[in-house]
Amino acid sequence: xxxxxxxxxxxxxxxxxxxxxxxxxxxxxxxxxxxxxxxxxxxxxxxxxxxxxxxxxxxxxxxxxxxxxxxxxxxxxxxxxxxxxxxxxxxxxxxxxxxxxxxxxxxxxxxxxxxxxxxxxxxxxxxxxxxxxxxxxxxxxxxxxxxxxxxxxxxxxxxxxxxxxxxxxxxxxxxxxxxxxxxxxxxxxxxxxxxxxxxxxxxxxxxxxxxxxxxxxxxxxxxxxxxxxxxxxxxxxxxxxxxxxxxxxxxxxxxxxxxxxxxxxxxxxxxxxxxxxxxxxxxxxxxxxxxxxxxxxxxxxxxxxxxxxxxxxxxxxxxxxxxxxxxxxxxxxxxxxxxxxxxxxxx
Ligand code: 1DF
Ligand code: MN
Numbered sequence: 001x002x003x004x005x006x007x008x009x010x011x012x013x014x015x016x017x018x019x020x021x022x023x024x025x026x027x028x029x030x031x032x033x034x035x036x037x038x039x040x041x042x043x044x045x046x047x048x049x050x051x052x053x054x055x056x057x058x059x060x061x062x063x064x065x066x067x068x069x070x071x072x073x074x075x076x077x078x079x080x081x082x083x084x085x086x087x088x089x090x091x092x093x094x095x096x097x098x099x100x101x102x103x104x105x106x107x108x109x110x111x112x113x114x115x116x117x118x119x120x121x122x123x124x125x126x127x128x129x130x131x132x133x134x135x136x137x138x139x140x141x142x143x144x145x146x147x148x149x150x151x152x153x154x155x156x157x158x159x160x161x162x163x164x165x166x167x168x169x170x171x172x173x174x175x176x177x178x179x180x181x182x183x184x185x186x187x188x189x190x191x192x193x194x195x196x197x198x199x200x201x202x203x204x205x206x207x208x209x210x211x212x213x214x215x216x217x218x219x220x221x222x223x224x225x226x227x228x229x230x231x232x233x234x235x236x237x238x239x240x241x242x243x244x245x246x247x248x249x250x251x252x253x254x255x256x257x258x259x260x261x262x263x264x265x266x267x268x269x270x271x272x273x274x275x276x277x278x279x280x281x282x283x284x285x286x287x288x289x290x291x292x293x294x295x296x297x298x299x300x301x302x303x304x305x306x307x308x309x310x311x312x313x314x315x316x317x318x319x320x321x322x323x324x325x326x327x328x329x330x331x332x333x334x335x336x337x338x339x340x341x342x343x344x345x346x347x
Contacts, residue, residue: 003078003320009334011320012341013074015184015236015285015308016082018113019063020106023086024049026094036093038158039194040187040202044088062312063087066113070311071120077317079309083345084110084123085152089186091128092157099128103138111146122347124150124182129157129167136173143177149345150179150234155186155212162215163222171228180232180281180344185212185240204286204313213240216280217272221253221265225275234344236285236308238296239276246273246299276300281344283308288319290326302332306340 003011028049030036047056048063062069074082086106091099103126110123125142127135135151142148151174153162162170162183174181185208188196192211196202216235225231235242242249250271257267270278282296285308297305307323309315328336341347 003317003324004075005078007078007324008330010080010338011078011307012081012083012338012347013079013309013311014083014234014283014306014341014345015182016084016311017063017087017313018066018084018110019087020109021064023091023102023106024060024064026102030093036158037190038089038093038187039190039197040207041089041093043197043200044187044203059312062315066121071117073311073315074120077309077315077320079311079320081119081347082121082311083149083308083341083347084113084121085182085184086110086126088154088184090126090152090154092130092154092186094128094130096128096130096134100131100134100138102126103128103135104141107138107142107146107148111142111148114147122345123148124152127151127153127170129153129160129162129170132167132169136169139170139173139179140177143179149347150174150181152182152184154184155215156189159189159191161189161218163218163224168224168227171224171231175228175231178230178232179346180234182234182236183212183215184236185209187211209237209240212237213242216240216242217249220272220275221268223266223268225279226269229279231279232281232344233279234281234283236283236310238284238287238292238305239280239282239300242276243282243296243299246276249273277304280304281306281340284323285310286314288314288316288322290322293323293326297332297336302328302335303340305336306344307337 027045091102106126114121125148187202188207188211196207281304283306
């Protein structure tokens with residue numbers, strides 16, 4: 001099938017990476033000076049930022065191009081619109097003041113890019129969880145003044161997770177603004193990465209999902225969704241494996257609560273799986289495989305699963321064809337490629 005042929009739906013890709021030259025230079029400087037303590041960062045960006053391997057050079061160039069090359073790649077694969085997010089780990093590796101300032105300037109640049117191509121691009125704001133009140137303020141500015149559609153947070157921030165209440169101003173802001181937070185993967189935190197490293201399992205092959213799935217489980221059992229019942233979270237990679245665990249997480253969580261095992265696990269108003277069905281949305285980034293997509297659609301509902309490519313990391317035309325060929329009714333296919341994204345992100 002030709003993905004550029006006329007069709008009855010728009011293709012909106014909902015986890016598409018971009019970066020500013022300014023941030024890429026700051027990443028390269030970290031690589032050269034070894035300025036932070038994050039083994040995952042050096043593995044991931046040592047490849048994209050310093051390696052001369054053809055794939056690394058190609059990705060390093062494509063991620064920064066916000067004009068002809070990107071639009072050409074979208075046209076070549078029949079992508080009508082990209083929902084852009086600052087590539088992982090975004091500003092989360094810098095000190096709080098640097099990260100806060102960089103998020104603001106990055107969001108201004110993203111808004112300018114979108115103004116140039118308003119039918120092709122929409123975007124999520126970068127925020128710096130290192131300064132939670134500043135992050136909440138920037139989310140509000142980005143949504144109300146810049147027209148961005150929510151925020152992206154790349155899992156842990158220097159080893160800290162969002163179930164810590166010191167971060168909850170960010171959730172309060174997202175709930176009040178009624179915009180989603182996309183929890184995008186990061187490499188595992190310094191506390192958990194060690195056994196991943198020697199087998200190169202720390203990034204997209206598996207570590208991303210282990211890290212991000214853990215992060216979401218921490219959020220759920222912390223009770224954050226009882227405190228913010230309208231909070232909406234988007235996960236890529238079909239939910240980082242969690243939809244496969246629904247039965248077991250409920251069974252085990254009930255036992256842990258009953259036994260009063262830990263201060264860190266209090267009774268919840270609902271089952272863990274209920275929050276994954278009520279507060280979460282899922283994109284197919286990197287997971288263009290019919291059995292998995294079909295399973296998540298069955299479990300979570302056709303109104304919660306959206307198409308994503310994960311450009312430029314998984315720029316694969318055959319995957320668009322595979323998603324076009326999903327066994328879906330015309331109605332469900334339009335929801336999957338277009339109208340779910342329009343509704344969830346208010347495009
Ligand atoms: C990779 C994959 C890199 C994803 C990403 O951002 C990323 C990769 C730095 O293949 O190394 O967002 N991904 O979401 O699957
Ligand atoms: Mn991604």
